[in-house]
Amino acid sequence: MDTHINLEATAGDTRGLSLAPMRELLSALGDPQADYPAIHITGTNGKGSVAALVAALASRWGMTVGTYTSPHVERINERMAVGGDPISDPELAELLSHLRLVVDHIAAHPGSGIHTGSGLNTGFGPPSWFELVTAAALRWFADAAVNLAVVEVGKLGRYDATNVVNSRVAVITNIGRDHTDGRPGWEAEVMGEKAGIIHPGVTAVLGPMAPELVEIASGESPGDLLVAGEHFELEENRPAVGGRLITVRTPRARYEDVYVSLFGAHQGDNAAVALTAFEALAGCVLDEPLLDGLGEVTVPARFEVVARRPLVVIDGAHNPDGVAATAATLRDQFSVSGAIIWVIGIMRDKDLDAMLAALEPAGARRNRVICCAPRWPRALPARDLAAAVRNRGLDAEIADDVTGAVDTALASATAKDAVVVTGSMYTAGEARFHMAAHDR
Incomplete structure (x- = not known):
């Protein structure tokens, strides 16, 4: 793994990126991302918390849930989990060993057509560290027969290696100043990249943001667009012992006094987004026992x-x-x-x-x-x-x-x-x- 460029470590230039190499790598692995639906999450802050909250709801629903988040806090295994359990060392070693064989074969036979079906040498270089880890997670989820993948974007969205998933719901938590020089118009530029995870026809859920940024998301042709403050609202957000008590109005219901086991008013916003996203996926009102799952969420290194x-x-x-x-x-x-x-x-x-x-x-x-x-x-x-x-x-x-x-x-x-x-x-x-x- 250490022989592959790690853009997390270098924060390298993102110009000229393409999803084609990632798609080719996944094609060689049998396109595992096509085997299950996904909720895809981006945003400047709150991605990991929203992912954990959505996964908790889906697990209570009875789904086998795969979660993919980044970066890890202590160990790489944390990035991918099924049913809340991180991948074991032997399973991760087996996946990465298989990936090495696949990458070596593609490099040795660039015209074989194994990865494009075209038989053409596309001339892509070796995959990045993040592309390999993402591919490993998506393959593992298919092997584990998950019912849903909850996938956090690594950076921005449009050309992020995760933007190959079979998304049913795309979430943008918020737009803040990070990884940008702050020149005039930066908000629109950042939103333009993050909105790239909204594939035509999917449901898009947006956290609190300016109307001009919502318009950018609308331009990606979502099947449905749910915006905080318009289509759903965090009506109450109070401190509680060990977390928050929130009341959320969604397109289908009003959920009162829901306990969320995370500290900070911002986690109320994250929970409202997560509730709306999972409700959109489920297509029905969520019952109280399901909501109890939000009171059991822990997210390492988030307050x-x-x-x-x-x-x-x-x-x-x-x-x-x-x-x-x-x-x-x-x-x-x-x-x-x-x-x-x-x-x-x-x-x-x-x-x-x-x-x-x-x-x-x-x-x-x-x-x-x-x-x-x-x-x-x-x-x-x-x-x-x-x-x-x-x-x-x-x-x-x-x-x-x-x-x-x-x-x-x-x-x-x-x-x-x-x-x-x-x-x-x-x-x-x-x-x-x-x-x-x-x-x-």
């Missing part, structure tokens, strides 16, 4: 409370909107009488100043910031992060790595304090693994 006294939260927020949601959740759903100790590691291609500004409503100006860098090629050096923190008038400490930052925070925290690890999913993953390994 995940891993300890109390002191409160320790691991959150993979990686852009300004995500960090703002983290800060708001901490403020609105928890009472921290002591200090907030932030452990932050960020990728160098992010809007650093906006992310740091998003922390301030939760009290960062009164508290500590420990800067670190996860072991990832795109990570911003801790010293550069610390300089930006100090430029905002905040005190900053520098740790050698994520584990050192976590240890420093925990060693100095009192029972009244909160330790919040955030800034990147890679930072969150390293912190989570370290705490679990040391039983903390």
